Amino acid sequence: MSTVTLKGNSIKTSGSLPKVGDQAKDFALTKTDLSKLTLSDLKGSKVVLNIFPSIDTGTCAASVRKFNEQASGLKNTKVVCISRDLPFAQARFCGAEGIENVINASDYATGQFGKDYGLEIIDPPLLNLHSRAVIVLDENGKVVYTEQVPEIVDEPNYEKALDALN
Incomplete structure (x- = not known):
């Protein structure tokens, strides 16, 4: 279990992020086209x-925009933005914002991704949503970087995440 904060108030997650060197667990998420x-x-x-509570909040939307901007220049790299939002909400946001360089994927059906990766929030008011985190994987699915953002309303460290790709 990890503790993060929401505007200074402590909230717990279901576990801890995978460690650098771990093999990432497989997952099944739903893309905006429902595949x-x-x-x-x-x-x-x-x-x-790029994992976050909801695309309909300012910080979450900013992270999707920032990674979308950066993704176009990354070689052999895919950016997956993950939340528990319905795929329809993710599609609406991406369409309105012109987001085309990232893959949006939803864990709405079971929440299993959040449980397996230790980032499901287990305290109100964000119960069952995902904490804000970034996990970077190499070409073989091995974890090379993680960041559990300590304060949910803060953005992740984009520079460190992108540096981990090298």
């Missing part, structure tokens, strides 16, 4: 998992 996305689908590419 499935698994870790196996991303094999052979470096992967940035």
Whole structure:
């Protein structure tokens, strides 16, 4: 279990992020076109998992915009933005914002990704949503970087996450 804060108030997550050097657990998420996305689908590419509570909040939206901006210049890298939002909400946001360089994927159906990666929030008011985190994987799905953002309303450290790709 990890503790993060929401505007200074402590909230707990279901576990801890995977450690650098761990093999990432496979997952099944739903993309905005309602097709499935698994870790196996991303094999052979470096992967940035940008995880957050909801695309309909300012900080979450900013992280999707920032990674979308950066993703266009990354070689052999896919950026996956993950939340428990419905795929329809993710599609609406991306359409309105012109987001085309990242893959949006939802864990709405089971929340299993959040449980497996130790970032499901287990305290109100964000109960069952995901904490803000970034996990970077190499081409073989091995974890090379993690960041559990300590304060949910803060943005992740984009520079460190992108540096981990090198």
